[in-house]
Amino acid sequence: MKVLVINAGSSSIKYQLFEMPAATVLARGMVERIGSEQSGLSYHQAGQKGSRDVQAGDHQQAMGVILQALTDAQIGALHDIQEIAAVGHRVVHGGEEFTDSVKIDPDVLDSIERFADLAPLHNPPNLTGIRAAQQALPEAVQVACFDTAFHASIPKAAYLYGLPYEIYEQFRVRRYGFHGTSHRYVARRAAALLERDPAASNLITCHLGNGCSITAVKEGKSIDTSMGLTPLEGVVMGTRCGDLDPAIVFYLTDKGYSIEQLNEMCNKKSGLLGISGASNDMRNLVDLAEGGHERAKLAIDIFCYRIKKYIGTYTAVLGSVDAVVFTGGIGENSPLIREQVCSNLPQIGIEIDSKRNAGRSGEYLISAERSRVRVYVIATDEEAAIAADTYQFAR
Numbered sequence: 491m492k493v494l495v496i497n498a499g500s501s502s503i504k505y506q507l508f509e510m511p512a513a514t515v516l517a518r519g520m521v522e523r524i525g526s527e528q529s530g531l532s533y534h535q536a537g538q539k540g541s542r543d544v545q546a547g548d549h550q551q552a553m554g555v556i557l558q559a560l561t562d563a564q565i566g567a568l569h570d571i572q573e574i575a576a577v578g579h580r581v582v583h584g585g586e587e588f589t590d591s592v593k594i595d596p597d598v599l600d601s602i603e604r605f606a607d608l609a610p611l612h613n614p615p616n617l618t619g620i621r622a623a624q625q626a627l628p629e630a631v632q633v634a635c636f637d638t639a640f641h642a643s644i645p646k647a648a649y650l651y652g653l654p655y656e657i658y659e660q661f662r663v664r665r666y667g668f669h670g671t672s673h674r675y676v677a678r679r680a681a682a683l684l685e686r687d688p689a690a691s692n693l694i695t696c697h698l699g700n701g702c703s704i705t706a707v708k709e710g711k712s713i714d715t716s717m718g719l720t721p722l723e724g725v726v727m728g729t730r731c732g733d734l735d736p737a738i739v740f741y742l743t744d745k746g747y748s749i750e751q752l753n754e755m756c757n758k759k760s761g762l763l764g765i766s767g768a769s770n771d772m773r774n775l776v777d778l779a780e781g782g783h784e785r786a787k788l789a790i791d792i793f794c795y796r797i798k799k800y801i802g803t804y805t806a807v808l809g810s811v812d813a814v815v816f817t818g819g820i821g822e823n824s825p826l827i828r829e830q831v832c833s834n835l836p837q838i839g840i841e842i843d844s845k846r847n848a849g850r851s852g853e854y855l856i857s858a859e860r861s862r863v864r865v866y867v868i869a870t871d872e873e874a875a876i877a878a879d880t881y882q883f884a885r
């Protein structure tokens with residue numbers, strides 16, 4: 491069965507076509523700069539990699555570009571788009587309603603629209619992507635997979651903030667958490683590597699990319715995570731500030747900053763970029779720090795320190811930890827960050843083996859033989875997880 495996975499952003503649609511249940515990737519690519527004069531398609535299909543200019547004035551046209559590429563005489567992976575039996579969509583916010591992936595119906599669409607309030611940058615383009623796919627492939631089963639769903643198991647004591655209870659009742663202000671599909675995927679892979687039932691493994695999963703979140707997984711279920719009502723909370727990220735004293739916002743408002751400026755500052759100008767004054771990209775920061783750039787080094791130090799604090803906190807929350815997992819662009823590719831995050835943690839049973847940590851690709855153990863807690867690098871694959879969920883509905 492052919493399953494198409496769609497990740498629609500505000501100006502791009504990423505796609506991957508899978509043959510299920512083997513999860514073989516038949517094609518993948520992306521339409522970028524949707525709505526601009528110069529939209530582009532990049533693809534990896536039929537053993538060929540390439541890119542070309544395309545016409546994609548809106549998401550509907552971009553979806554047409556993707557389906558045309560999938561059936562193209564030279565690079566196509568399909569003879570006919572009707573071969574696509576199901577489409578799985580990444581949706582960022584599922585509020586309190588969606589605790590798992592769901593088959594999309596008009597009620598589901600209404601709910602996704604309602605939660606746009608909580609994820610204004612993500613849910614509207616996700617919804618546009620769904621509508622475009624429904625129109626282009628009316629016969630295919632459409633499934634929504636939510637970034638928040640894996641965190642639906644977080645208990646109330648961990649998801650409520652110390653605000654008046656009415657704020658939760660009235661506005662549903664609470665911790666939701668994100669990157670759930672990634673945390674769930676690497677948690678299952680880690681259980682497999684540990685040769686344990688997922689329901690019997692306690693893990694701390696660190697998704698470190700441009701956005702970063704840490705999750706405490708107890709007996710296979712998320713019981714706490716660092717991101718909150720929005721993806722702004724938690725560790726320091728590429729351009730997001732992470733945890734703050736909320737009074738800083740009042741203080742800076744008093745100093746003349748508008749709410750819009752603070753929103754922009756905290757989301758787009760803070761984190762690694764704001765501290766270093768140089769870059770939000772960890773590769774650049776590592777190069778700069780090695781060349782003696784003081785603030786690049788400071789940004790890396792703060793980044794690692796905050797992650798270390800979460801690992802300590804979640805060790806206390808879990809009681810016993812079987813493994814720590816690193817994933818995401820930074821987690822999968824930076825031995826230096828992994829080493830610094832895990833330095834001086836033998837008292838909580840975490841010891842890295844420098845040789846093992848030196849880096850390869852895929853899934854591997856990096857903890858020392860004597861380390862009580864195992865430490866793994868596991869390449870995340872959110873698309874494969876979405877394809878697996880979608881396949882379950884379409885079967």
Ligand code: AMP
Nearest residue numbers: 699700701771772773818819820823824
């Ligand atoms: P993601 O959002 O998961 O694509 O991750 C993006 C982040 O991963 C960026 O900060 C990249 O600089 C970082 N990254 C990718 N490769 C490396 C690497 N070899 N060393 C350090 N950081 C990396």
